[in-house]
Amino acid sequence: MPLLEGKKALIFGVANHRSIAWAIAQSLASEGAQLVFTYQERMEKYVRELAAKIPGTEVIPCDVQSDEELDSAFAKAGEVFGGSLDILIHAVAFAPPSELENPFVQTTREGFHTALDISAYSLVAMAKRAVPLMQQNGGSITSLTYMASQRVMPKYNVMAVAKAALECSTRYLAYELGEHNIRVNTISAGPLNTLAARGVSGLTGFRNHVAEIAPLRRNIEQSEVGDTALFLSSNLARAITGETLYVDAGYNVMGA
Incomplete structure (x- = not known):
């Protein structure tokens, strides 16, 4: 029987098609999960095209900076799913490009607020709305982080601060939601060639460095993050919560 039947x-x-969220969707669907995707208005065409590749997948508009749109998205998802939800995937992050190009000391108040709001607070906002749909049967909430939350990665700047806030939020949510049998974890993926990552200068050089230094002597693939999310979403990970799981070919254990 499929893991997520x-x-x-x-x-x-x-x-x-390069999104880590898309890789996660494919992994979840391969094990029987029914999916709903959300989309920003400007990305609707691309999201609908991908959703069409997984039969039965629904799409719902949502701007995570809007409480009203979050309310609507979870209400509509509840209708599609018959009033329950088992798995929530948070793969949302953004910082204004200028905040990644300029020195960190020049971070603006507006840029700091935007990065933290979209990349970290949105996890809390989503979890709040997921609880009523999950509390009867429990569930799994998984987000995506990056090791720049723990170490200085030049040009990652305010996004690193946002990822640190995301990881801390993961632990607090795990503590509070555990009584409902809702598990909350985050995956720290190695550098991948995604739309978001291309906004950080020096990505190609760093990917080459990781491939040389990581214990497995290679970079990772999107599908490997997808399969880790599958594991965390399944009953196989029923005793795992509040964790940051590294999927980076082992790079995080190295001193270089």
Whole structure:
């Protein structure tokens, strides 16, 4: 029997075929999950094209900076799923390009607020709305982080601060939601060639460095993050919560 037979998953962050969220969607669907994607207005065409590749997948508009749109998205997902939700995937992050190009000391108040709001607070906002749909049967909430939350990665700047806030939020949510059998974890993926990552200068050089230094002597693939999310979403990970799981070919254990 498939690992996620009968499970219902709401996925935020699918943008194009290189998105980690898309890789996660494919992994979840391969094990029987029913999916709903959300989309920003400007990405609707691409999200609908991808959703069409997984039969039965629904799409719902949502701007994560809007409480009204979050309310609507979870209400509509609840209708599609018959009033319950098993899996929530948070694969949303953004900082204004100028905040990644300029020195960190020049971070603007507006840029700081935008990065933290979209990349970190949105996890809390989503979890709040997921609880009523999950509290009867429990569930799994998984987000995406990056090791720049723990180490200085030049040009990652305010996004690193946002990822640190995301990881801390993961632990607090795991503590509070555990009584409802809702698990909350985050995946720290190695550098991948995604739309978001291309906004950080020096990505190609760093990917080459990781391939040389990481214990597995290679970079990772989107599908490997997808399969880790599948594991965390399944009953195989039923005792795992509040964790940051590294999927980076082992790079995080190295001193270089």
